[in-house]
Amino acid sequence: MRSERKPVHGAARTAVPGVGILLGAALFAGIATGSAIAQPAQPAATSAALPGQALAFDRSQGNCLTCHDIKGGDAPGNVGPPLADMKSRYPDRKELAAIIFDETKRNPLTVMPPFGRNLILTKQDIESVIDFLYTR
Numbered sequence: 001m002r003s004e005r006k007p008v009h010g011a012a013r014t015a016v017p018g019v020g021i022l023l024g025a026a027l028f029a030g031i032a033t034g035s036a037i038a039q040p041a042q043p044a045a046t047s048a049a050l051p052g053q054a055l056a057f058d059r060s061q062g063n064c065l066t067c068h069d070i071k072g073g074d075a076p077g078n079v080g081p082p083l084a085d086m087k088s089r090y091p092d093r094k095e096l097a098a099i100i101f102d103e104t105k106r107n108p109l110t111v112m113p114p115f116g117r118n119l120i121l122t123k124q125d126i127e128s129v130i131d132f133l134y135t136r
């Protein structure tokens with residue numbers, strides 16, 4: 001019995017990536033043809049849905065891009081570190097909020113503006129920016 005089952009398991013295991021690739025190809029083909037026919041607005045809607053993105057990228061508000069590389073942003077600066085993998089690096093939202101609110105508390109010599117303390121961003125704005133950063 002055992003020796004009959006093993007090849008079945010082996011076959012099932014090797015079949016999974018193959019199915020994944022096929023599904024991926026089918027999805028890609030679906031998106032490629034689908035966007036050409038019916039829904040040109042859909043990809044833009046899903047990627048630009050978060051208000052925090054506008055805050056983070058806006059030169060007169062968050063302005064994070066001037067100093068930080070953030071995926072999806074144009075012409076980022078490198079004064080600060082890239083803001084990537086934010087959810088895994090900052091699982092504690094409060095820690096991230098504290099940095100954005102007033103980074104001088106962690107580093108008195110930082111050039112990063114204390115967005116909350118200086119009323120550049122409201123607490124609600126900061127929460128929106130965090131929602132957005134958690135997608136990066």
Ligand code: HEC
Nearest residue numbers: 062063064066067079080081099100103107110111112113
């Ligand atoms: C004037 C430049 C500047 C701007 C604008 C700026 N930052 Fe920063 N930021 C820095 C620097 C420099 C650091 C490095 C740490 C330090 O100086 O204390 C930093 C650090 C950080 C960190 C910690 C990064 C890490 O990898 O641990 C986060 C999070 C952060 N910034 C978020 C933001 C967000 C969100 C905005 C926009 C609302 C923003 N920053 C705008 C300069 C800036």
